[in-house]
Amino acid sequence: MIPELGHVALIIALQLALLQGILGLAGASRDNAAWMAMARGAAGGQLLFVALGFLALVWSFLVNDFSVMNVADHSSRFLPVEYRITAAWGSHEGSFLLWTLLMSAWTVAVVMLGRQLPADLHARVIGIMGLLSFCFLAYLLFTSNPFMRLHPPPANGSDLNPLLQDPGMIIHPPLLYMGYVGFSVAFAFAIAALISGKLDEAWARWVRPWTLMAWVFLTLGVMVGSWWAYYELGWGGWWFWDPSENASLMPWLAGTALVHSLAVTEQRGALRVWTVFLALAAFALSLLGTFLVRSGVLSSVHAFALDPLRGLFILIFLGILIGASLILFARRAGAVKTAGDFGTISRETALLTGNVLLLAALATVLLGTLYPLILDAFGLGKISVGPPYFNAVFVPMMVPALLLLGIAPWMRWGRESLTELLPRLRWQAAAAVLIGLALPFAFAEWKWQAALGLALAAWMILATISGLVVRRRAAGGLPLAAYGMGCAHVGLAIGVIGMGLVSAYQSEKTVAMQPGDSASLGQYEFVFRGAEEVPAANYSAMRGTVELKKQGQTVATLLPEKRIYRSSRITMTEAAIRYGFVGDVYVAMGEPLPGGTWSMQLYLKPFVGWLWGGALLMALGGLLAALNLRNKGAME
Amino acid sequence: MNPWIGVGACVVVALVFLLVPLWRQKSALAGRRNAVRWPALGVLGVLPALTVGLYLYLGAPAIIQEQALTQAQSNYDVDGMVKALEDKLKATPNDPEGWYALGRAYIAFERYAEAEDALRKATTQAPKDAKIIAQYAEAMALKQGRLDGRPLELVQEALEISYEETKALELAGLAAFQKEKWAEALHYWRRLQKLLPKDTEHHEAIAQAVATAERKLDLSLGGTGMPLPPPSAEPKKAPH
Numbered sequence: 001m002i003p004e005l006g007h008v009a010l011i012i013a014l015q016l017a018l019l020q021g022i023l024g025l026a027g028a029s030r031d032n033a034a035w036m037a038m039a040r041g042a043a044g045g046q047l048l049f050v051a052l053g054f055l056a057l058v059w060s061f062l063v064n065d066f067s068v069m070n071v072a073d074h075s076s077r078f079l080p081v082e083y084r085i086t087a088a089w090g091s092h093e094g095s096f097l098l099w100t101l102l103m104s105a106w107t108v109a110v111v112m113l114g115r116q117l118p119a120d121l122h123a124r125v126i127g128i129m130g131l132l133s134f135c136f137l138a139y140l141l142f143t144s145n146p147f148m149r150l151h152p153p154p155a156n157g158s159d160l161n162p163l164l165q166d167p168g169m170i171i172h173p174p175l176l177y178m179g180y181v182g183f184s185v186a187f188a189f190a191i192a193a194l195i196s197g198k199l200d201e202a203w204a205r206w207v208r209p210w211t212l213m214a215w216v217f218l219t220l221g222v223m224v225g226s227w228w229a230y231y232e233l234g235w236g237g238w239w240f241w242d243p244s245e246n247a248s249l250m251p252w253l254a255g256t257a258l259v260h261s262l263a264v265t266e267q268r269g270a271l272r273v274w275t276v277f278l279a280l281a282a283f284a285l286s287l288l289g290t291f292l293v294r295s296g297v298l299s300s301v302h303a304f305a306l307d308p309l310r311g312l313f314i315l316i317f318l319g320i321l322i323g324a325s326l327i328l329f330a331r332r333a334g335a336v337k338t339a340g341d342f343g344t345i346s347r348e349t350a351l352l353t354g355n356v357l358l359l360a361a362l363a364t365v366l367l368g369t370l371y372p373l374i375l376d377a378f379g380l381g382k383i384s385v386g387p388p389y390f391n392a393v394f395v396p397m398m399v400p401a402l403l404l405l406g407i408a409p410w411m412r413w414g415r416e417s418l419t420e421l422l423p424r425l426r427w428q429a430a431a432a433v434l435i436g437l438a439l440p441f442a443f444a445e446w447k448w449q450a451a452l453g454l455a456l457a458a459w460m461i462l463a464t465i466s467g468l469v470v471r472r473r474a475a476g477g478l479p480l481a482a483y484g485m486g487c488a489h490v491g492l493a494i495g496v497i498g499m500g501l502v503s504a505y506q507s508e509k510t511v512a513m514q515p516g517d518s519a520s521l522g523q524y525e526f527v528f529r530g531a532e533e534v535p536a537a538n539y540s541a542m543r544g545t546v547e548l549k550k551q552g553q554t555v556a557t558l559l560p561e562k563r564i565y566r567s568s569r570i571t572m573t574e575a576a577i578r579y580g581f582v583g584d585v586y587v588a589m590g591e592p593l594p595g596g597t598w599s600m601q602l603y604l605k606p607f608v609g610w611l612w613g614g615a616l617l618m619a620l621g622g623l624l625a626a627l628n629l630r631n632k633g634a635m636e
Numbered sequence: 637m638n639p640w641i642g643v644g645a646c647v648v649v650a651l652v653f654l655l656v657p658l659w660r661q662k663s664a665l666a667g668r669r670n671a672v673r674w675p676a677l678g679v680l681g682v683l684p685a686l687t688v689g690l691y692l693y694l695g696a697p698a699i700i701q702e703q704a705l706t707q708a709q710s711n712y713d714v715d716g717m718v719k720a721l722e723d724k725l726k727a728t729p730n731d732p733e734g735w736y737a738l739g740r741a742y743i744a745f746e747r748y749a750e751a752e753d754a755l756r757k758a759t760t761q762a763p764k765d766a767k768i769i770a771q772y773a774e775a776m777a778l779k780q781g782r783l784d785g786r787p788l789e790l791v792q793e794a795l796e797i798s799y800e801e802t803k804a805l806e807l808a809g810l811a812a813f814q815k816e817k818w819a820e821a822l823h824y825w826r827r828l829q830k831l832l833p834k835d836t837e838h839h840e841a842i843a844q845a846v847a848t849a850e851r852k853l854d855l856s857l858g859g860t861g862m863p864l865p866p867p868s869a870e871p872k873k874a875p876h
Contacts, residue, residue: 012650
């Protein structure tokens with residue numbers, strides 16, 4: 001009964017989304033207030049019905065209704081309650097339902113908060129978001145229906161992928177999707193601007209806080225994903241250049257570029273066409289990312305072909321969306337009046353250069369992610385594109401962008417003289433070089449990765465903070481958005497410190513240990529006290545006890561686990577981590593060897609936590625800026 | 637509940653979301669009645685029809701009836717049987733086998749008080765039938781929630797009449813097991829296991845119980861190192 005009502009709710013939401021799209025766009029072009037009002041009502045109804053559908057699915061998972069195929073495939077009686085709820089978005093179908101739910105929530109937010117917008121722009125944005133929702137709901141209902149039924153139902157389900165039975169997985173997808181879907185607002189604003197040909201500073205002022213909020217969510221989503229991979233996958237890596245990670249990095253890079261070009265458009269009226277292009281790109285890449293991860297194309301190109309309807313729908317949808325928006329862009333970009341002249345050396349140029357570097361880096365990631373898939377799809381052979389490629393191509397492109405990040409906030413809008421500006425930054429530059437050269441000596445060995453990371457980070461922090469101080473003195477105060485910028489840039493610097501130091505100085509060791517054995521790594525001594533069986537509701541685990549000693553003193557007891565999940569018989573490694581300000585100690589259990597011996601993996605990860613701390617600061621900076629701009633927008 | 641009532645309610649709510657904003661615009665559109673009429677009529681006509689059509693195409697409305705039907709059928713059959721038996725025993729109350737069958741049916745429905753009543757009647761009518769006495773003991777034990785006392789006395793009584801009464805052997809073994817007299821429990825259950833036909837669920841369940849009791853016995857022996865467990869021996873916690 002409940003799943004059937006959820007199904008009906010999605011069917012109604014599909015129609016409301018279509019009405020929202022048609023009435024919103026037609027109402028705007030015919031200036032029909034009644035139709036525009038109906039489009040707003042449809043948006044509200046759509047949120048209600050998608051939410052009902054989502055709750056019906058969650059309910060089916062909660063009560064173990066295995067007559068719902070999605071529940072039978074992704075849950076089991078042994079699954080604890082909290083993971084039964086999150087299993088609702090652990091499947092392909094459920095995750096698209098979550099996406100649709102968030103999409104309608106953003107739409108209602110635009111309906112509520114955009115009341116002061118010009119009526120036609122407001123209705124167009126709502127209409128475009130309605131059409132996007134319609135596509136997603138149609139995809140959901142016709143190819144990936146979460147409410148398919150089984151009669152008679154199986155006695156038990158086949159369980160949720162153990163990798164997803166983790167707190168990180170509870171928040172990672174919603175955060176990421178909030179970011180992806182948030183970019184649909186910028187996308188809808190961009191399309192509306194192209195249709196009407198009206199794109200001015202006021203437009204940019206409206207889009208900026210929405211884009212910043214989406215960027216904040218996406219930053220947090222990527223951060224949680226990276227942290228989850230670090231503690232859950234059992235070997236302490238924090239970024240793998242895996243296609244599913246690249247899928248979220250690409251919209252993030254485009255979004256970062258968009259946030260900066262929006263600043264230029266809002267402040268100076270310049271780079272309008274470029275801004276529109278980035279808004280289209282950020283959302284298109286979000287879609288690409290979702291489809292890459294969720295269509296099964298990554299696990300195997302052939303899995304994609306197994307369900308031709310699903311694959312075809314995805315390709316057609318992506319094709320129409322990207323094709324139509326690019327055609328619209330090509331035809332109408334000329335109508336968007338370009339204004340705001342700026343010199344060769346100016347803050348505009350600096351931001352644009354940064355943008356180009358970000359997009360070039362994005363292009364390398366796109367190439368490295370898609371090219372192997374395309375080759376495989378056409379049967380032209382398998383190639384593996386991994387960290388060596390990305391580290392060699394991506395990193396050199398980011399270094400000049402980070403250097404620019406220190407200078408750009410110092411530059412004046414319109415025109416700047418380098419002969420005046422550069423001498424004012426000489427102390428910061430000298431200090432950064434000195435720090436980069438000297439600080440690595442404090443570690444075991446001088447390494448260039450550490451020197452580069454530390455020098456860049458020092459440069460970013462010193463230039464950003466001194467820039468804010470100078471501006472504050474000159475203007476007698478600073479808006480919150482300036483502090484937001486500072487916070488985000490310092491956050492990135494802190495992240496760079498983490499990346500530089502952990503990649504230069506991490507160490508690891510794999511040892512076979514019997515109870516009582518000890519092994520040493522760095523300043524630490526690891527004493528293995530044996531392993532015992534620990535049962536739990538949905539898995540049974542062998543839990544090792546490892547005493548961590550530093551200079552003969554026990555500093556911690558680490559309890560890594562090797563788990564076997566009951567329903568799926570999948571083995572998982574649960575690492576034990578001692579988090580620390582200057583680095584983590586990470587222990588994972590390998591394979592059991594005869595006679596109570598275990599192979600143990602020991603890792604030292606200096607400063608790895610700074611990565612996520614830095615990302616958190618970046619998100620906080622984005623939030624400060626969004627709040628500031630939101631208030632500014634509301635006052636007008 | 638009829639699922640179509642739910643569908644109807646959903647459609648009405650959806651229409652409210654569309655038509656109320658339209659209604660609010662009425663004053664602004666006073667001169668253009670068609671601007672209100674046509675969207676309203678269109679939505680009123682299309683949304684319900686399309687919802688029903690799409691649901692019939694995509695959904696599984698039949699599953700609700702099927703699920704309800706399967707449940708009703710199973711309820712109906714057993715209910716009918718019990719009712720027929722009750723009526724029959726009202727007409728001819730002197731029928732120990734009939735009371736015995738009714739008592740077992742009541743136990744299946746967890747109506748333990750009625751089961752006890754029915755089986756008491758059966759034992760008064762056939763006081764030397766071990767099967768009926770053992771079943772009476774079970775009903776009584778289920779009603780009071782424990783096996784000691786009167787139910788256990790009845791079990792012993794049944795075993796004295798026939799040492800091959802399966803229900804009595806099962807209950808006697810269970811009582812011993814509950815008192816952690818593993819060897820005694822094994823004695824009854826092994827005997828029972830031999831009597832039960834192989835490859836049945838009951839046989840399987842008893843085989844498992846025997847295995848559990850054997851492990852418990854083994855552990856308690858290993859724990860004390862004595863050939864037989866002393867009655868007060870603390871059993872070790874079994875591994876999972």
